[in-house]
Each structure stands twice: as structure tokens, then as C-alpha cells.
Amino acid sequence: MTDAELARLRSKIGQVVEVKEPPYLTELTRDAIRHWAEAIGDRNPLFINEDYARASLHGGLVAPPTILYAFSRLSIGYRGGLPGIHSMFAGSHWRWRRPMRLGDDPQAKVTFQDLIELPSRFAGRMFKQISHIDFVAKGGDLVAESESWGMRTERQTAEKKKKYDYLTSKVYTRPELDDIAQRYRAERCRGSVPLHWEDVPVGTLVPEIIRGPYTATTAVAFEQGWGGLFIRAHGYLFDFLDRHPNAALLNEYGTPEPPEAVHWDGALARRVGVPNAYDYGPERISWLGTLLTNWMGDAGFLAELYCEVRRFNLIGDLTHCSAEVTEASVIDDTTGRIKLDVKASDQRGEDTVLGWAVVHLPRRSPGRA
Numbered sequence: 001m002t003d004a005e006l007a008r009l010r011s012k013i014g015q016v017v018e019v020k021e022p023p024y025l026t027e028l029t030r031d032a033i034r035h036w037a038e039a040i041g042d043r044n045p046l047f048i049n050e051d052y053a054r055a056s057l058h059g060g061l062v063a064p065p066t067i068l069y070a071f072s073r074l075s076i077g078y079r080g081g082l083p084g085i086h087s088m089f090a091g092s093h094w095r096w097r098r099p100m101r102l103g104d105d106p107q108a109k110v111t112f113q114d115l116i117e118l119p120s121r122f123a124g125r126m127f128k129q130i131s132h133i134d135f136v137a138k139g140g141d142l143v144a145e146s147e148s149w150g151m152r153t154e155r156q157t158a159e160k161k162k163k164y165d166y167l168t169s170k171v172y173t174r175p176e177l178d179d180i181a182q183r184y185r186a187e188r189c190r191g192s193v194p195l196h197w198e199d200v201p202v203g204t205l206v207p208e209i210i211r212g213p214y215t216a217t218t219a220v221a222f223e224q225g226w227g228g229l230f231i232r233a234h235g236y237l238f239d240f241l242d243r244h245p246n247a248a249l250l251n252e253y254g255t256p257e258p259p260e261a262v263h264w265d266g267a268l269a270r271r272v273g274v275p276n277a278y279d280y281g282p283e284r285i286s287w288l289g290t291l292l293t294n295w296m297g298d299a300g301f302l303a304e305l306y307c308e309v310r311r312f313n314l315i316g317d318l319t320h321c322s323a324e325v326t327e328a329s330v331i332d333d334t335t336g337r338i339k340l341d342v343k344a345s346d347q348r349g350e351d352t353v354l355g356w357a358v359v360h361l362p363r364r365s366p367g368r369a
Contacts, residue, residue, distance in 0.1 A: 001125050001152070005082055009129075010115050017074055017110040017131070024227025025070040028063060028104045036067040039225025040286040041211055044189045046298055056192060056298050063100040064293065065302050066286040068135050068144055070226050072108030076282055077131045077148035085152050089281035090128070091308040091355070092148040097141070099301065104137040106144075113147065120153065127152045167275050169316035170347055172213060180318065183210050190297030196364040197328065197336025206295045206323035206340065211287045213318045214279050216264040222283045230258030266315065274312055281309040284319065284353050288342050291321040292357055299362050307342070307355035318347045323357065336363050 025032050030050065037047045042064050045052040053061040069075050076089045100106070113130040120126035130149040137143045172180075187209050212218065223231060230247055232240045241248050241256060248256035249268055262269040266276045285307045292302050313319060327339035338361055344353035 001082065001085060001127075006115070006127070009082060012112050013114060015112055017112055019072070019074060019110065021073055023071050023073055023108065025067075026105065028067075028100060028102060028106065030061060030102065032070070033061055033063045033067065033102075036064055036070060036225040039222045040064065040066070040283065040290060042286075042290040042293070043187070044290070044293060045191065046189075046293075058099060058101070058298065061102050063104075064286070064289060065094065065096055065100070065144075065305070066282065066289045067100065067225075068094075068106060068108075068146075069282045069286070071106050071135065072110060072133060073227075073229050074110045074131060075108060075133050075146070075148060076229075077129060077150045082152055087129070087150045087152050089309060090149050090151045091306075092146050092282070092285055093304070093306045094144065094146045095304050096144045096302060098143060100137075100143055104139075104143060106135040106137050109134045109136070118151075124153065167312065167314055169276050169314050170213070170318070171316070180210065180213070187294070189294045190300075192298050194299040194362050195295070195297045197330075197338065197361040198364045200325055200328065200338055200361065202325050202328060204325040206291060206325075208320055208322045209287070209291050209294065211284075211319045211321065212313075213316055214313055215315060216277060219263045219277070219279065222280055226280070226282065228258075228260055230260055232258065274314075276314045276316075278315070279313040279317075281353075284309065284313060284344050287319065287321050288323075288344060288353065288355070288357075291323060291342070292340070292359060295323070296359050296361060301360040302357065303337075303360050304358040305342070305355065306357070307353050309353050311346075311350055311352040313344075313346060313352050319352065320345045320347075326356075330363075331360065334363055336361050 034048050046056060046062060047064055050061055111132045113132045116128045118126050118128055128149050129152055130147055133146050133148065134142060135144045247259060249259060249261060251257050251265065252267055257265065257268060262272055262277060263280060264277050269277045288307060289302065289305060321344050323340045323342040325338055325340050329337045331337050338359045340357045340359065342355050342357050343351050345351050
């Protein structure tokens with residue numbers, strides 16, 4: 001990183017980011033919703049079963065909240081402007097106004113918000129690059145807004161200091177896989193039975209869900225719902241590289257790959273200082289969204305989700321998603337507010353995502369605090 005490049009990037013703060021590449025999704029269709037649900041392992045019938053959704057209080061299909069990541073390639077936080085400096089997605093703060101329904105077809109407006117230097121013991125200079133994103137539905141209403149950020153680091157310094165040497169990919173036994181399969185069978189969505197605000201005291205634990213073990217196929221499955229940033233093939237790839245020549249990483253065969261190939265190619269991941277291929281941060285945040293929508297049921301509303309991605313989730317890692325109620329307050333006669341701490345942890349017991357969420361729940365006794 002050079003001071004001149006940083007000054008040039010800072011000059012763009014406050015500007016709306018013009019996006020020439022079209023978003024992966026432009027329409028909120030049945031297929032788009034289903035593909036996103038499948039990509040994040042969400043089996044909630046409110047998202048994938050049209051008959052069920054039509055009979056629900058929503059009157060039709062709604063979308064998993066984090067599907068908005070697929071409506072802008074920059075919804076993970078604009079991080080352009082520092083050529084040759086590898087960047088990592090590091091978190092989002094989502095605020096939803098209402099559930100998203102078929103035909104909403106949201107459009108994103110991305111504004112470069114800030115560039116903040118942070119102390120780093122391992123990676124030389126490190127900067128947090130933040131964007132604000134507004135998502136406006138076809139009817140003109142603001143359906144959601146978010147801040148997303150990424151970390152720009154001198155990654156070769158991190159590699160030289162062997163920051164990630166302790167990370168090794170787990171190998172599973174047959175009994176361990178059988179136990180994981182049973183945990184997936186036991187995963188439940190609350191569905192149409194309301195969860196009332198009065199029944200969720202501080203200290204309530206949300207039933208844990210798991211995701212993984214992570215594989216290259218898991219990354220491909222997520223790409224089918226999200227679309228990625230630089231996924232191109234054939235002439236489309238070389239057209240993209242004509243416009244962005246610094247985006248190419250040469251693989252072991254000397255052919256170009258996009259930077260995000262680090263999510264399925266271990267050799268390329270090691271070149272940027274990580275011991276193996278690793279997952280997408282928005283993917284893990286979406287798993288935490290599923291944890292909450294499973295728990296709150298059809299009558300609940302996920303209003304906010306704030307997540308900081310703290311560590312890598314490598315090929316072979318198993319993620320445990322959990323949450324605990326920390327606050328409860330009244331919004332009005334019919335609705336209560338619940339705040340929760342949320343986290344994702346790996347099989348090593350290390351927290352890979354930390355954050356919090358706000359859920360609105362119906363009140364059983366209107367007018368009583």
C-alpha cells in the first residue's frame with residue numbers, strides 16, 4: 001500500500017459507486033428464492049413451498065432476508081481502488097424494513113462510506129473499507145439498507161509471519177458424518193405456530209444449527225444462488241480481464257482464474273496467505289439468518305443482523321450457529337422487540353463470526369408490558 005494510492009481512494013468517499021457489471025439477480029422470482037434457499041441450506045417452507053406460503057399469514061412466497069446479497073455485486077462492500085492488494089469481506093450490518101415478496105425486484109445503490117486504518121499485529125497495514133447500500137423495491141419503497149465492509153491488508157506480511165499456521169483441515173470419520181447427518185435431520189423450522197414475545201425471556205438459547213463440513217462443492221452451491229463477483233467463463237472471462245487485467249490469478253496450469261477462486265482452489269488460497277480454500281463471509285452470515293428465521297417462525301420479523309467475520313472457515317470446517325436472547329422490550333401493543341447475541345463457531349471451538357440481531361415477535365397480551 002502507498003500513501004498516494006490511499007489518498008486517491010479516500011477522495012472517493014461519499015461518492016455513489018457506478019456499477020457497469022449487471023447484478024446476478026435483477027428479479028425476485030420463485031426460482032431466485034429457491035436457488036438462494038438451497039445455496040444456504042435453508043429448508044423453511046415459507047421460502048420454497050408455494051402452497052404453504054400461500055396459506056401463511058404472508059399470503060405467498062417471501063424470500064430469505066439475505067438474498068439481497070445477490071442483487072448487487074458490491075453488496076459485500078465496495079473495495080475497489082487499491083490494485084494488487086487482496087481484500088477480504090469482513091462483515092455486514094443489515095436493517096430490513098419489511099419481508100421481501102415475489103416481484104419486489106430490488107435495485108441497489110452503493111455509496112463508498114469510509115476508509116479507516118486499524119492496528120494489525122500480523123498483516124502490516126490494514127484498512128476497513130465501508131460501503132452503505134440502499135435496496136429499493138420496484139414499487140419505490142426502501143426494503144432494506146446495510147453497511148458492509150472489507151479489510152484491505154498487506155497479506156504477504158501475514159503469510160510471512162505464519163499467522164494461520166495453526167489452521168489445518170479436518171478429516172472426518174464415518175461415525176462423525178453419521179452424527180452430522182442426524183443433526184441435519186433434527187433441524188426444525190417453527191413455521192405457523194407463533195413464537196410470542198412473552199415466552200422469550202432474557203437468557204433463552206436459540207436451537208443451534210450446523211452447516212458443513214465445508215467443501216469446494218459447498219462453495220459452488222453458494223455461487224449458484226449468489227452469483228459471485230468475478231465468475232466468468234470462456235469469452236466472457238477474457239472480456240472481463242480486458243477490462244480488469246489485474247483481476248487474474250494464474251493457476252498451476254498458467255491459465256487465469258478470478259480472485260475468488262481462493263474459495264475452491266487451495267493452492268491459490270495459499271498464495272494469499274491462507275492454508276486452504278475457505279468459505280464466503282456472506283454465506284456464513286446467511287446461515288445465521290437461517291438460524292433466526294427458523295426460530296422466530298412465520299409471524300416473526302428479522303429487523304437487524306450485525307455480523308463481524310473474524311476468522312477463516314476452511315475446507316473441512318463444520319460451523320455451529322447459535323444465539324442467545326440478551327434484551328426484551330415493547331414496541332407497541334401488538335409487537336415486542338428481542339435482541340440476541342449471535343455467533344458462528346468451528347469444530348475447534350473458535351468463534352468465526354460474532355454479532356447481534358433484532359427480531360420482532362407478536363405479543364400474546366396486547367397492551368401489557
